Amino acid sequence: xxxxxxxxxxxxxxxxxxxxxxxxxxxxxxxxxxxxxxxxxxxxxxxxxxxxxxxxxxxxxxxxxxxxxxxxxxxxxxxxxxxxxxxxxxxxxxxxxxxxxxxxxxxxxxxxxxxxxxxxxxxxxxxxxxxxxxxxxxxxxxxxxxxxxxxxxxxxxxxxxxxxxxxxxxxxxxxxxxxxxxxxxxxxxxxxxxxxxxxxxxxxxxxxxxxxxxxxxxxxxxxxxxxxxxxxxxxxxxxxxxxxxxxxxxxxxxxxxxxxxxxxxxxxxxxxxxxxxxxxxxxxxxxxxxxxxx
Numbered sequence: 514x515x516x517x518x519x520x521x522x523x524x525x526x527x528x529x530x531x532x533x534x535x536x537x538x539x540x541x542x543x544x545x546x547x548x549x550x551x552x553x554x555x556x557x558x559x560x561x562x563x564x565x566x567x568x569x570x571x572x573x574x575x576x577x578x579x580x581x582x583x584x585x586x587x588x589x590x591x592x593x594x595x596x597x598x599x600x601x602x603x604x605x606x607x608x609x610x611x612x613x614x615x616x617x618x619x620x621x622x623x624x625x626x627x628x629x630x631x632x633x634x635x636x637x638x639x640x641x642x643x644x645x646x647x648x649x650x651x652x653x654x655x656x657x658x659x660x661x662x663x664x665x666x667x668x669x670x671x672x673x674x675x676x677x678x679x680x681x682x683x684x685x686x687x688x689x690x691x692x693x694x695x696x697x698x699x700x701x702x703x704x705x706x707x708x709x710x711x712x713x714x715x716x717x718x719x720x721x722x723x724x725x726x727x728x729x730x731x732x733x734x735x736x737x738x739x740x741x742x743x744x745x746x747x748x749x750x751x752x753x754x755x756x757x758x759x760x761x762x763x764x765x766x767x768x769x770x771x772x773x774x775x776x777x778x779x780x781x782x783x784x785x786x787x788x789x790x791x792x793x794x795x796x797x798x799x800x801x802x803x804x805x806x807x
Contacts, residue, residue, distance in 0.1 A: 543782060550775035558772060569776040577773060580761055589758040590784075592672055592680070593741040599677075600684045600737030601730055608692030609718075625689055628682040633746035636682055641750035644668070644675045670753035679751040680741045687740070688733040695729045724803060728796040735792040739785055 549556070553564025576582065611618060628636060648668050655663035669675065703725065707717040723730075745759045752760065758781060765774055 546775045546778045547782070549772055550779040552772045556772050558770065558775075569772045570780075572771070572773045573776045573780070577765060577769060577777075580765065582758070582761065582777065585756055585758045585761040588672060588755060589742060592676065592757060593738045595673065595677060596680050596684055596741040597734045597737040599681060600688045601734045603681075603685060604688030604692045604733050605730060607689050608696050611693065612696055622689075626686050629686045633683070634749065637679055637747045637750040640675050640679045640682075640747075641670065644670045644751070668753060670751065672752060672755055672757075675751040675753070676748055676757075679747040680744055683744060683747055684737045684740045687736050691729060691733050691736070695726050699726070724799070727799045731792050731795045731799070735788060738788050742781070742785060742788075 545560075548562065549558070549560070550569055551565050551567070552562050552569065553566045554568045556563040556569070573582065611622075615621075645668075648666075648670075651669065652663055652666055655666060699722075703721050704717050707721045712720070743759050744757075745763055748757055748760060756764070762774075762777060762781070765777070
């Protein structure tokens, strides 16, 4: 075949250049932050770099002023883990429920998905207002009962109450849409074969359905954790007195003027990539186990 027939058209190079610019725009800022976090002790917030060291990571480990980054880090990990588990569980149950005609299912579906198109700050304000009204009601009931708890009662706003609910309004729609897509192309013949062999509904779910959709559940869990890990807008009015790591990071951008802020950004990015890596490893192990059984 001649070179004339194998030569790529000009449109190929134009699209390749556009894709390259897109990737640079997407990952360029992250690469810049990672590079700046390794500056020397005399380094600043901009290029050029002034040496290479782990100095700012050591400063991060020592703490940033009065802000307890370690506690915020642990809170975000704990909240992300709970959000991930609930997103997987509720998305799976919803996917199973919608396999049959569900009374009121259409209204429920659009109600869940509607949270994706609502401005996140409005969702946060609404949940925060609802919990403040709940606080007023609870305190009024306690005072009406003459309980001594009325004076000690603070607020129901918190990490695993209003904060958890706010983040689930962001993660559940994604999990639900993924489960719909999975079950829409799920071959029921596998279930029918298991039932013909005498398996109960629970045995069919446990030994047939869940192994087949396992990689998708891992993906839902990854979505749940990563969306919770960097969520700010829906958390801003719902976390009460405790901040998550992204909220602390947002506050530090106005007060910290050293590359330690970049070191913190690098650490949080590595956590996100670690979760993605664990998810991919989980999918690989599931497929390898299925191949061995086959």
